[in-house]
Amino acid sequence: MRQEDLEEVARLEKLCFSDPWSKRSFEEELKNVFSIPLVAKLGSKVVAYTCLWQIDDQIEIANFAVSPEHRRKGIGKMMMERVFWEAKRSGCSNVVLSVRESNLPALNLYAESGFVEVERRKGYYRFPTEDAIIMMKSL
Ligand SMILES: CC(C)(COP(=O)(O)OP(=O)(O)OC[C@H]1O[C@@H](n2cnc3c(N)ncnc32)[C@H](O)[C@@H]1OP(=O)(O)O)[C@@H](O)C(=O)NCCC(=O)NCCS
Numbered sequence: 001m002r003q004e005d006l007e008e009v010a011r012l013e014k015l016c017f018s019d020p021w022s023k024r025s026f027e028e029e030l031k032n033v034f035s036i037p038l039v040a041k042l043g044s045k046v047v048a049y050t051c052l053w054q055i056d057d058q059i060e061i062a063n064f065a066v067s068p069e070h071r072r073k074g075i076g077k078m079m080m081e082r083v084f085w086e087a088k089r090s091g092c093s094n095v096v097l098s099v100r101e102s103n104l105p106a107l108n109l110y111a112e113s114g115f116v117e118v119e120r121r122k123g124y125y126r127f128p129t130e131d132a133i134i135m136m137k138s139l
Pocket of ligand 1: 067
């Protein structure tokens with residue numbers, strides 16, 4: 001992810017989430033030394049993005065989305081492979097994420113990618129309020 005991608009990333013974020021990050025938040029990710037912000041492009045167009053936070057030997061997936069126009073084409077799976085590659089490259093031994101309990105597409109993708117549920121956080125999300133499922137994968 002680079003400065004010139006931020007407009008499109010912020011536009012996609014608004015399309016994908018009911019409680020979106022602002023463009024400013026993504027700008028901060030570019031400056032954060034613990035963050036690995038990535039985009040997937042088709043030609044010059046951003047079709048997916050993720051922000052990874054490295055905390056000790058763990059990578060946390062802070063944000064992960066594929067453009068609505070480009071879903072069910074394997075881009076999510078491919079981007080997850082890249083997440084694992086980045087995690088290994090950074091010397092991390094596990095990857096963690098949280099997901100809304102109603103988000104079936106994401107839950108399926110994560111289960112297929114080898115994540116397992118490790119915890120539930122009651123009422124963690126807002127707009128609407130919903131439980132979070134915390135999932136982890138050991139590399
Ligand atoms: C979740 C998301 C990232 C999946 O991206 P994608 O590129 O469509 O996923 P893929 O095409 O790689 O699909 C991988 C697997 O995920 C599951 N999946 C994806 N979309 C699904 C859907 N609509 N319904 C059920 N399962 C789905 C399937 O198991 C799929 O494997 P299959 O195609 O072999 O059946 C995408 O739907 C998205 O951006 N959603 C909005 C943002 C979001 O919720 N992000 C996650 C926040 S925790």
